[in-house]
Amino acid sequence: MKPEEIIQKIEKELYSAQINPELINFGIVESIGDEIVKASGLSNAGYYEEIEFDDGSVGFALNIDEDYVSIVLLKNSGHIVRGMKVKSTGKVLNVTVSDKLIGRVLNALGQPIDGKELKHGNPVFYPVEKIAPGIINRSSVDRPLKIGIKAIDAMTPIGRGQRELIIGDRGTGKTAIAVDAMINQKKLDMGLKRVICIYCSIGQKRSNLASIAAKLNEEGVMDYTVIVAATASDPASMQYIAPLAACAIGEYFMDKGEDVLVIYDDLTKHAWAYRQISLLIKRPAGREAYPGDIFYLHSRLLERAARLSDKNGGGTLTALPIIETQGNDLSAYIPTNVISITDGQIYLEADLFNSGIRPAINVGLSVSRVGGAAQTKSMKQLAGPVRLELSQFRELQAFTQFGSDLDEDTLKRLERGKRITEILKQPQYKPYDELSEILSIFAVTSGLFDDLDVSKVSIIEQQMTKFIKKTYPETVKKILTGAKIDDALKSELEQKIKEFKKINNYGTKSTTD
Numbered sequence: 001m002k003p004e005e006i007i008q009k010i011e012k013e014l015y016s017a018q019i020n021p022e023l024i025n026f027g028i029v030e031s032i033g034d035e036i037v038k039a040s041g042l043s044n045a046g047y048y049e050e051i052e053f054d055d056g057s058v059g060f061a062l063n064i065d066e067d068y069v070s071i072v073l074l075k076n077s078g079h080i081v082r083g084m085k086v087k088s089t090g091k092v093l094n095v096t097v098s099d100k101l102i103g104r105v106l107n108a109l110g111q112p113i114d115g116k117e118l119k120h121g122n123p124v125f126y127p128v129e130k131i132a133p134g135i136i137n138r139s140s141v142d143r144p145l146k147i148g149i150k151a152i153d154a155m156t157p158i159g160r161g162q163r164e165l166i167i168g169d170r171g172t173g174k175t176a177i178a179v180d181a182m183i184n185q186k187k188l189d190m191g192l193k194r195v196i197c198i199y200c201s202i203g204q205k206r207s208n209l210a211s212i213a214a215k216l217n218e219e220g221v222m223d224y225t226v227i228v229a230a231t232a233s234d235p236a237s238m239q240y241i242a243p244l245a246a247c248a249i250g251e252y253f254m255d256k257g258e259d260v261l262v263i264y265d266d267l268t269k270h271a272w273a274y275r276q277i278s279l280l281i282k283r284p285a286g287r288e289a290y291p292g293d294i295f296y297l298h299s300r301l302l303e304r305a306a307r308l309s310d311k312n313g314g315g316t317l318t319a320l321p322i323i324e325t326q327g328n329d330l331s332a333y334i335p336t337n338v339i340s341i342t343d344g345q346i347y348l349e350a351d352l353f354n355s356g357i358r359p360a361i362n363v364g365l366s367v368s369r370v371g372g373a374a375q376t377k378s379m380k381q382l383a384g385p386v387r388l389e390l391s392q393f394r395e396l397q398a399f400t401q402f403g404s405d406l407d408e409d410t411l412k413r414l415e416r417g418k419r420i421t422e423i424l425k426q427p428q429y430k431p432y433d434e435l436s437e438i439l440s441i442f443a444v445t446s447g448l449f450d451d452l453d454v455s456k457v458s459i460i461e462q463q464m465t466k467f468i469k470k471t472y473p474e475t476v477k478k479i480l481t482g483a484k485i486d487d488a489l490k491s492e493l494e495q496k497i498k499e500f501k502k503i504n505n506y507g508t509k510s511t512t513d
Contacts, residue, residue, distance in 0.1 A: 029053075029084045030068055035235050036280045037071040037080060045069050045088040048129055052087050055079045059237075060093045063281045070281040072237045074109060094125040095245045097252040102196065105213060105227040108242040110249070113229065126252050128244035132303035139309045141343075143192065144374045145261065145318050148184030148431020149177065151361045151424045154383040154441055155390075156346050159374025160195075160259050160316040161307025165338055167323045167330070168348030172360055174322045176428050177346065178263040179212060181320065183219050184431035185261065195318075196253050197225040198262045200246035203239050203269030206231045215429065239273035247304050247317075254308065254315035262305070266322035267298060271334050288333050295337045302341050330365070344368035358425060363390050376482035378438055385445045386420060393417020412450075419449045422457040436465045438479055439493075446490075448497050451507055460506055467500045 001009075027041030037059060045051065045061045051069075052058055055077045063070035071086070095110035098120040105114040112118040141159035158164045166174045178199070185195040199216075201209050209229050216222050226249055230242035243264045250260040264270070271294055278291035286292045298321075305319035323338050328350060330336070339345055344367045353360035372380040396414055400406060406414075423444045426432070432440075440461050443449050449457055469476055475496060478489055485493075501507050 025088050025090075027069065027086045027088075029080060029082055029086060031082065032080050034280050035073045035076065035237055036277070037073060037086075038068045039071060039086050040068050042069045042086065042088055046092070048093045048127075050089045050091045050093055052089055053077075053080055054085050061088075062277065063283070072240075072277055072281075073235070074237050074241065076235075092127045092129070093241070094127045095248045096120060096123045097126050097249050098123050101226050101249060102224060103222045103226075105229060106245075108228065108230045108234070108238040108245050110228075110245060124252060126248040128241060128248050129300070130248065130251060130304065132300070133306045133308060133312070137306075137309055137312050139307050139314075140373070141307050141316075141370050142373050143307075143316075144376065144379075145181075145195065145259075146184055146187070146192075146434060147177070147181045148187075148433070149180055149359055149426055150432060150437045150440060151359060151363075151426075152177070152346060153375075153434070153437055154379065155363060155387045156344060156361075156366045156368040157371060157375045157379070157383075158318065158320075158368065159307075159370045160318055161305060162344075162368075162370050162374065163302045163305045163319040163321070163342040164368060165321050165323060165342040165345035166348070167325060167335060167339070167345050168360070169325050169328060169350045172348040172350050172353045173358060173428075174324070174348060175212070175265055177348075177359060178265060178320055178322065179215065180429065180431050181261065182216065182221050182225060182263070183429060185224065186220065187431075187433055193259050194224060195259045195261050196250075197221065198246050198250050198260065199225060199227050200243050200262065200264050201227065201229040201231065202242050202264065202266060203230070203232050203273065204265065206233065219429070236273040236276040239269060240277055243267070243270055243301055247301060247319075250317045251304065254306075254317040255313060257313040257315045259315065260317045262317060262319050264301075264319065264321045266324055267338060268322075268324045268334055271298070290333060294334070295341075298338055299341045302338075343370055356425075357421060358428075361424075363387060363394070376434065377484040378479060378482055379434065381484055382438060382441045382445065386424075386441055389413070389416060389445065390420050390424075393420065416444075416447070416450060418454050419444050419452070419457050422454055423449075423461060425458060435469065435476060435479055439465050439468060442485075442490075442493055443497050446494060446497075448494065448501075456506075460504075463504070464497060464500050468496055472496055 025044055027039040029037055029039050031038045049061050051061055051071045057077045057080055058075040059071040059073040061069050062072045100120050104112055107113050141161040143160045145158045145160045147153055166177055168174055182197040185197055216225055228242055228246040230238040246262055250262045253260045274297060275290050283291050302319055305317045307316040308314055323335050325335055347362045347365040348360045349362040392413060423440050452460055475492060
């Protein structure tokens with residue numbers, strides 16, 4: 001017989017032979033260490049498939065080699081030994097989802113960790129890894145997601161279905177922006193649907209998570225929020241799965257036609273967890289010891305943010321990933337990766353934060369690639385001058401440190417810039433509605449606050465918005481249509497603000513309380 005005929009005969013006999021299911025679906029533990037189990041057998045196991053152990057432990061297959069399968073443990077009883085039998089379940093790693101998850105605190109497997117029982121009415125199982133919606137199934141992002149922070153809603157607006165990165169050093173207020181965004185979703189402006197918020201805490205201290213959960217409860221935010229947590233004390237496997245599980249929960253609500261906001265706090269620690277797992281299963285290390293597919297990992301996750309077409313239910317999933325930098329270094333590996341994946345970034349600068357400008361947003365380095373498409377016409381109209389004047393002010397401020405003589409126009413720009421900076425300062429947990437934002441920005445960019453003392457600007461601004469809301473409901477209605485502010489409405493607004501200043505005797509820089 002020819003060699004080809006011999007090979008064909010052997011292959012035919014192998015295919016026709018009765019294959020023992022024990023060899024396909026079962027395996028034997030060969031080694032265990034650092035939450036990674038290597039098992040022989042399991043010849044039918046697939047990537048991300050759930051694997052069960054005889055002692056009740058659970059893991060998932062992350063590396064499938066020629067001779068063994070590397071299993072990452074999610075639930076470890078502590079009694080796994082060499083020679084123990086393992087079984088593949090035929091199920092891809094998934095999370096149980098239903099409407100009952102709203103208001104709950106869950107771990108990375110979707111199990112409650114808030115001490116209360118969880119009973120799903122009609123549970124659905126969503127895989128933690130899912131292919132992102134295709135181009136045909138999406139629509140363009142054109143509806144705003146109001147954050148309630150003037151500097152963001154005006155200059156780096158976020159649309160429903162967008163991916164906007166929040167980036168900055170430790171302690172610059174990244175989580176504060178995310179929490180404010182969740183608090184602001186209580187307000188349903190201009191006929192927009194409610195937003196279900198999912199806060200994913202990765203590698204944070206339990207005390208931090210507890211304080212955030214307490215604040216969300218206090219503000220009534222948990223009525224439409226799910227918290228998914230893998231804290232610093234949880235194994236790297238749980239920290240790795242947490243954002244994938246949070247995204248899967250978000251996709252469940254998106255597929256029902258809901259608007260969803262998912263916050264990943266933060267993906268730097270997620271990258272650390274994946275690096276740890278990859279090194280333990282002996283994957284080749286690349287730059288900064290991260291595995292070669294670290295970019296692909298985050299791009300798969302963030303591409304799942306989308307606005308579905310009306311034919312597919314019209315739901316949206318907006319992603320706000322958070323990245324922590326070291327010493328304002330935006331050129332590091334993980335920051336540059338995530339910047340290139342997202343639709344823009346909000347960059348928080350430590351120097352601005354320490355000088356009392358909070359939120360400490362660097363206007364020059366912050367951008368939204370969706371931009372004006374996700375703004376109302378009135379906000380879009382007012383936002384342009386703010387960014388321009390603020391950028392010019394920062395440049396002039398740096399230039400004037402040399403102490404050169406300044407002309408009148410430059411001094412005027414500097415004074416205007418100081419008032420814009422003051423207007424954009426905002427206390428934590430106090431998001432603004434769009435009407436208040438528009439009134440504040442209009443007043444400062446129109447020069448109506450130029451004659452006020454800088455230190456009094458924020459107090460006078462709050463008094464002004466209350467006065468106009470209470471005294472002139474018809475003017476308020478015109479603004480709330482979202483249409484462009486025409487010349488007639490502009491002059492009407494100017495008149496009302498001047499009237500407010502006259503009543504309260506505001507008008508010189510020596511204004512007293």
